[in-house]
Amino acid sequence: MKTASQSSTWAIIGASGFIGLRALEGLHDRDGIAVRPVVRAASSLAVLARRRLDWRIAGPRDLASLTGALRGCSVCIHAALGDPLQIEQMATVAYQACAAAGVRRLVWLSSASVHGQNPAPGTDESSPIHDRHLLAYNNAKVRAEHRLEKLSADGRVEVARLRPGVVFGPRSRWITDTAADLRAGRAGWLDEGRGVCNSIHVDNLVHAIRLAATVPAAAGHAFVVGDAESVIWRDFLLPVATHLGLSANDFAIAAPAALVAERETPFAALTRSRLYQNLGEHVPDRAKRLVKSLASAWPAPALAPGAWRLPRSSSNAPRLTLEHTLLQRCAWKLPHAKAARILGYTPPVPFAEGLAASLAWLDFAEGPR
């Protein structure tokens, strides 16, 4: 039997993304819930358009258009991503738009990274979170949660926050980037992948989203959610390699990144400037993306000359990103006991099954090798 909220419309902001699309498929195709995808541009509809859906185009930081897009919905799932500053702004705009549109509950996709990629043993939702992480993304997610807590004090919208870790499944970067690195001969791991991987298969996350949207007691809470199994990185990385016909030997002992706070890129510095901030929504997203791509295309400082190297020899061991370095040093499986207790969350998809399905998708998407 459907609950009251299941018989009304659920909006999904960022429905074209990895998690948003999967949530849409699960809720619409499996549960028969009326969903309304909300995307930032017409070009984001390419995959969503496989189904005939009542979509809306609205920027997740444009209060007026987002409010219009959410009207008539009882639940709003927020699965859009942006740069750190945008993430914070999105939280405020999402809450205000939900309030103005009469949305009852906002399910906010936060992240386990509010606890850091390498949380101290014993960490759970009761552990205080701070915004002094090395990664700007983590800090943005923390500030976004703080904003939502503050805003929801007015009681106009119920907010449930989900904190997934490494979300994997079809279209997940954890799958595709790993495969691409392996194919390019630049895959690496720390300590042969013995660090804890706080994984969650995307369908387990969608299950948690469903619960966070409907369980009355979820309001006002943050929930860590994960897979049932205790997974280490090796359990995740090695099957991808095996699937590609490779082995543990194809992971180099990687050089960890230096543990220093991320430096602002020229673009981030620009976007933090007062001038750019004042331009706000007047600068079309397309123009902003262009500035961003130009900024990222700025030439890197000259590398040591490579002319006198043997062809195909790589100069160094692969260097892990700061995010991967922290993730692979993790020694703590974040517990989802609170989600189990309040939401009744038990992950339906076993890790191995989720990984096999993700690899089947990889074959489908990337074709015969």
Place this chain on the structure above:
Amino acid sequence: MRAASPVTLVLVGCGAVSRLFYQPALLELRRHGLVNILAVVDPRAEARAPLAVALGAAACTKLDEALELRPELVVIATPPALHRAQAEAAFAAGGAVLCEKPLAASATDADAMAAAAARTGRLLAAGHYKRFMPAHRALKTLIERETFGPLLDATLVEGGKFSWPAATDSFFQREQTPGGVLLDIGVHVLDLLRWWLGDPTNYTYADDALDGLEANARLDATFASGASVRLRLSRDWRTENVYVFRFARATVHSRVNASNQLEFTLDGLPMTLAAELREPLPGRPAPPTRALDTNPQAFIAQLVDVCAAIRENRAPFVPGIEGAQALRWVEACYARRTTLPIH
């Protein structure tokens, strides 16, 4: 003198293809005195005005206003559902038509356009500009002359995460655009396959549309020569974006939109030759020759061909009927579609 005078034209539809392709191409043609751009047409002022300014042309809300200027050529770059009526209006006003792909919203409409062109004695060209790419012309020659022996099979993969800056969602609505990735990028490929190999003798087709438009499509076809072709299209996920042709004595890779490049792996040669296609060298000592057309130059080449066909009173290189036939194959695929799994 009339023969050398610029072809007068109007551009109908001021969306992304007009902005990104027709605007620079037409400016270049005008620079060479080949065209005189009379007007642009679009109901949306915000789309129409900048293009009119950029092209120094009148801005019209309706096609009828522009047709009063008596253009010799009407370039149609509007949603497919509008192509037929606009082409018929252009013919009635005495103009020739170059129409963007897909030629129409249905093969029936496309046939009607071709019939209207024949009835009125006007020229109709289909915007399958990829036939103008030197790599594709080279492949046609290799297939027909069997330079490396007969073509055994080909694997074509094309597409990636959708990034075309569509101005509205009409592109994703069945009522306005009756197909997904097969109609969008696939119609070019099906046109090329027909051009290279003729009509297929047999084929199967599958896609992942539910009650909307497909994002992934697969076609397996065989042709009279015995060659088999596998085609994979996606606007969901990145692909290798390459066409691979296995001939009896060589394999040729053609990267999507690498208009003047091919990679040859010749039997017995333990290496691959990645080649830029250039004007032919004479069989004697000579300096390197000029590279052949790039992707934008191939697009311009189609416009040049249509203008020349108008002046020379001949058929264009890609007549409208070819666009109708590619579209008929697309429709036939949809008619026999099976479903791809949704992962």
